[in-house]
Amino acid sequence: MGMSRNITAIRLSAGGTRHEHITAVRWQVAGTYQTGDSTTADMVHWIEAGGSAYVSNGHRTVSVGVVEPNIGAKYLRTHADGVWTDNLLALPRF
Template sequence: MAIQITHVRLAANGTGHDSITRYKWRNESTGKTGDSDKPTMVTWVDTAGNSAYVSNGLSRVAVGVYRPQNGSPYLKTNANGVWTDNLLALPRF
């Protein structure tokens, strides 16, 4: 199953990917929308058969689980093997 992440919510005074606390998404096959917290989304994206992406209408960028050396895993976009900032460019909710 694939979902498009459409919006993010950051913790107060947060600016980085690790500060994202919630993700708003849309299931591409059913049209269902919802929002989920960071631990739930990390687990979901990590599950075989699930995928997430962001889109600007012209192209898609895959979302993966980023595991820093120190700290908890979080979501980040990955374009052609390079971690990118596409999630931080999404609208806030």
């Protein structure tokens, strides 16, 4: 599956403000200069296939997981210490 991906920026749908509105993410492969953009659906598939992703603010690294809502598409959200967190929403936009 390759190395872990550090998510560095997000794209939200027009008018969107929540995790469910993230349409794409920008990432860098840990320890390399390899970067890329993925749709949320592609990143969900990559994580579910065994890949890993995280957000790092320089002080702490937080894992990115997949949320399966009762209604609607799966989406990405950070998870730390047993709770879902908002680290993705704090990232820059692209």
